[in-house]
Amino acid sequence: MLSAYHLHYTYPEAGQLHSVLHDVSLELKHGEQVALVGSSGSGKSTLLNLLGGLDQPAAGQIFLNGQELTALKEPALTVLRRQQIGFIYQQFNLIPTLTVAENIVLPLSLLSIPAAQQQERLAFWLNAIHLPTRARVFPDQLSGGEQQRVAIARALIHQPALVLADEPTGNLDAKTGQLILDLLFNLAKQLQQTLLVVTHSKTVAERAERILVLQEGVLQTHPNDLAW
Numbered sequence: 001m002l003s004a005y006h007l008h009y010t011y012p013e014a015g016q017l018h019s020v021l022h023d024v025s026l027e028l029k030h031g032e033q034v035a036l037v038g039s040s041g042s043g044k045s046t047l048l049n050l051l052g053g054l055d056q057p058a059a060g061q062i063f064l065n066g067q068e069l070t071a072l073k074e075p076a077l078t079v080l081r082r083q084q085i086g087f088i089y090q091q092f093n094l095i096p097t098l099t100v101a102e103n104i105v106l107p108l109s110l111l112s113i114p115a116a117q118q119q120e121r122l123a124f125w126l127n128a129i130h131l132p133t134r135a136r137v138f139p140d141q142l143s144g145g146e147q148q149r150v151a152i153a154r155a156l157i158h159q160p161a162l163v164l165a166d167e168p169t170g171n172l173d174a175k176t177g178q179l180i181l182d183l184l185f186n187l188a189k190q191l192q193q194t195l196l197v198v199t200h201s202k203t204v205a206e207r208a209e210r211i212l213v214l215q216e217g218v219l220q221t222h223p224n225d226l227a228w
């Protein structure tokens with residue numbers, strides 16, 4: 001469902017081009033749950049941003065469900081992201097001035113889904129993340145784990161084909177992180193969404209069906225043999 005071919009990513013600094021990703025190719029199957037690991041600075045977040053259409057590679061192609069993401073320009077790229085991709089971040093990134101309910105339905109509002117349908121789906125998701133009574137509170141009234149549950153609902157509510165998570169448990173204690181992980185992996189599986197999770201945690205990576213390892217911008221072909 002997601003294919004990337006020969007991705008290169010560079011940035012200019014002090015008159016030189018620095019390479020972050022070098023000839024990265026990968027394929028994710030429909031409904032697959034994959035972890036992306038590698039040491040700090042190896043290019044994991046950069047790769048996630050390219051796959052999510054948030055940034056463009058210097059060279060290479062990315063296809064999402066047959067559509068070439070790397071051939072799209074704004075605003076078509078934004079439309080594709082809104083329809084097909086859900087993002088989850090370490091810092092939760094909820095909008096502080098919106099309530100829990102408003103944060104969760106935001107992707108539906110952006111897609112102009114009718115209000116009645118939004119409320120129906122909201123009720124389902126408040127239950128799915130075990131926060132049925134917190135719809136009207138604001139993010140700063142929630143714990144970190146609760147905020148991340150809201151962020152998960154917001155990332156999945158529009159039924160995206162692809163869910164990209166960057167260190168989703170990085171800001172949580174071990175026990176809360178485990179609960180968040182269970183919720184994310186179980187819901188994505190139930191909804192047959194493809195999940196790619198960037199992580200430094202072995203616990204997180206071991207939940208995945210497959211582990212991709214980046215080393216200094218190069219994707220390793222035999223990741224199981226490597227220490228990371």
Ligand SMILES: Nc1ncnc2c1ncn2[C@@H]1O[C@H](COP(=O)(O)OP(=O)(O)OP(=O)(O)O)[C@@H](O)[C@H]1O
Pocket residue numbers: 011020038039040041042043044045046047
């Ligand atoms: N546009 C840019 N300008 C300057 N540096 C950049 C740019 N894009 C990426 N980099 C550099 O590329 C390297 C890879 O960054 P990236 O955030 O992708 O790594 P990472 O593997 O996710 O690291 P971490 O695990 O610490 O989050 C870093 O050294 C980063 O500073």
